[in-house]
Amino acid sequence: xxxxxxxxxxxxxxxxxxxxxxxxxxxxxxxxxxxxxxxxxxxxxxxxxxxxxxxxxxxxxxxxxxxxxxxxxxxxxxxxxxxxxxxxxxxxxxxxxxxxxxxxxxxxxxxxxxxxxxxxxxxxxxxxxxxxxxxxxxxxxxxxxxxxxxxxxxxxxxxxxxxxxx
Amino acid sequence: xxxxxxxxxxxxxxxxxxxxxxxxxxxxxxxxxxxxxxxxxxxxxxxxxxxxxxxxxxxxxxxxxxxxxxxxxxxxxxxxxxxxxxxxxxxxxxxxxxxxxxxxxxxxxxxxxxxxxxxxxxxxxxxxxxxxxxxxxxxxxxxxxxxxxxxxxxxxxxxxxxxxxxxxxxxxxxxxxxxxxxxxxxxxxxxxxxxxxxxxxxxxxxxxxxxxxxxxxxxxxxxxxxxxxxxxxxxxxxxxxxxxxxxx
Numbered sequence: 067x068x069x070x071x072x073x074x075x076x077x078x079x080x081x082x083x084x085x086x087x088x089x090x091x092x093x094x095x096x097x098x099x100x101x102x103x104x105x106x107x108x109x110x111x112x113x114x115x116x117x118x119x120x121x122x123x124x125x126x127x128x129x130x131x132x133x134x135x136x137x138x139x140x141x142x143x144x145x146x147x148x149x150x151x152x153x154x155x156x157x158x159x160x161x162x163x164x165x166x167x168x169x170x171x172x173x174x175x176x177x178x179x180x181x182x183x184x185x186x187x188x189x190x191x192x193x194x195x196x197x198x199x200x201x202x203x204x205x206x207x208x209x210x211x212x213x214x215x216x217x218x219x220x221x222x223x224x225x226x227x228x229x230x231x232x
Numbered sequence: 233x234x235x236x237x238x239x240x241x242x243x244x245x246x247x248x249x250x251x252x253x254x255x256x257x258x259x260x261x262x263x264x265x266x267x268x269x270x271x272x273x274x275x276x277x278x279x280x281x282x283x284x285x286x287x288x289x290x291x292x293x294x295x296x297x298x299x300x301x302x303x304x305x306x307x308x309x310x311x312x313x314x315x316x317x318x319x320x321x322x323x324x325x326x327x328x329x330x331x332x333x334x335x336x337x338x339x340x341x342x343x344x345x346x347x348x349x350x351x352x353x354x355x356x357x358x359x360x361x362x363x364x365x366x367x368x369x370x371x372x373x374x375x376x377x378x379x380x381x382x383x384x385x386x387x388x389x390x391x392x393x394x395x396x397x398x399x400x401x402x403x404x405x406x407x408x409x410x411x412x413x414x415x416x417x418x419x420x421x422x423x424x425x426x427x428x429x430x431x432x433x434x435x436x437x438x439x440x441x442x443x444x445x446x447x448x449x450x451x452x453x454x455x456x457x458x459x460x461x462x463x464x465x466x467x468x469x470x471x472x473x474x475x476x477x478x479x480x
Contacts (some may be wrong), residue, residue: 071293071297071298071301072293075291075293075294076288076289076291076293076298079291080288080291085294086347086350089294089297089300090354091300092297092301093297093300096301127446134287151276151279154279154283155283157283157284157287158287159287159288159292161287161293162283162284162287163287163288163291166288172368177287178245181281181284181285181286181288181289182288182289184249186249186435187244202244203244204290205244206240206241206244208245209243209281210240210243212284213277213280216280
């Protein structure tokens with residue numbers, strides 16, 4: 067538990083963007099572990115099991131709830147934005163989490179796992195229960211959306227003619 | 233492969249990992265070596281990724297999370313499942329505790345009505361740690377009184393015909409909360425009572441405020457200095473028959 071609870075909470079927080087929900091998801095995951103963990107034969111899979119369980123808990127809670135309207139941004143913009151270096155320097159944890167919360171829901175979990183953990187694409191696919199190709203595509207598209215959100219949120223000193231927004 | 237195609241592929245690149253180095257990626261990386269603008273974009277993207285990664289890993293974790301997880305794991309909980317009335321009945325049979333189970337709910341999101349309601353719903357929805365076995369409200373009051381817990385709550389007439397199976401003594405932000413556990417129509421019902429002053433924005437009147445807090449329907453009202461929270465397995469329609477003024 068010591069090893070994983072922080073990352074699990076951060077993963078939950080990135081999924082839900084809600085402290086109380088992240089708290090509960092993390093607790094619930096460890097509660098399940100306490101009840102069912104003994105069924106896991108391969109102890110090297112503990113971490114993956116925890117992340118998989120937390121993600122499932124999140125999806126179940128989401129399915130039960132109508133509190134979360136499903137907003138997704140458009141497909142990957144053909145022209146991929148670059149985050150201004152100044153924005154990168156000034157980025158803090160809250161801004162990063164906020165930006166991640168704004169990307170399409172399908173991209174959030176793979177991207178959170180991509181950034182938070184050094185999971186391989188194969189492992190991410192295993193946790194999310196989707197093919198590796200889907201993970202690749204979602205990470206690629208999710209990052210594109212994330213960059214766009216961050217780039218758009220960067221303060222621009224002047225509005226130049228022809229500048230593109232949104 | 234043009235620059236835009238290369239960018240899309242390079243978004244998947246992870247320095248130090250070769251699990252995704254395929255022919256396409258090799259081609260895109262080769263283009264980086266030849267295309268100055270792409271190289272600059274790639275460098276920025278890598279830097280941005282590192283920063284995002286570092287910042288996300290800085291997301292603060294609640295200080296008491298670890299203790300809470302450990303505490304939860306030590307508690308023997310009866311899983312009622314949802315919605316499984318059979319388990320509910322079985323749980324009532326299994327739990328033979330004659331002592332008051334003290335469950336301290338540490339409010340994480342303030343002392344408002346929303347936090348209280350959500351906390352109590354989560355408490356019952358995720359299974360009990362302990363509770364009193366009692367066959368009636370009077371019996372429940374007797375046990376609560378023995379433990380110096382408030383017993384002055386009023387049971388609405390609309391709950392007179394439900395089956396009382398037990399209860400509990402809880403604490404919320406240092407305030408004592410009575411819990412009555414009931415069942416009716418193959419569903420679980422829980423009535424929480426706390427002094428009105430414990431909840432910052434508690435209802436002022438006996439008119440129930442109804443709200444769904446997944447996976448339960450809830451109603452809150454105040455009467456004689458106490459605030460009542462009724463939680464019912466089911467939807468708001470199922471709840472209404474047990475509310476004062478709504479009962480059939």
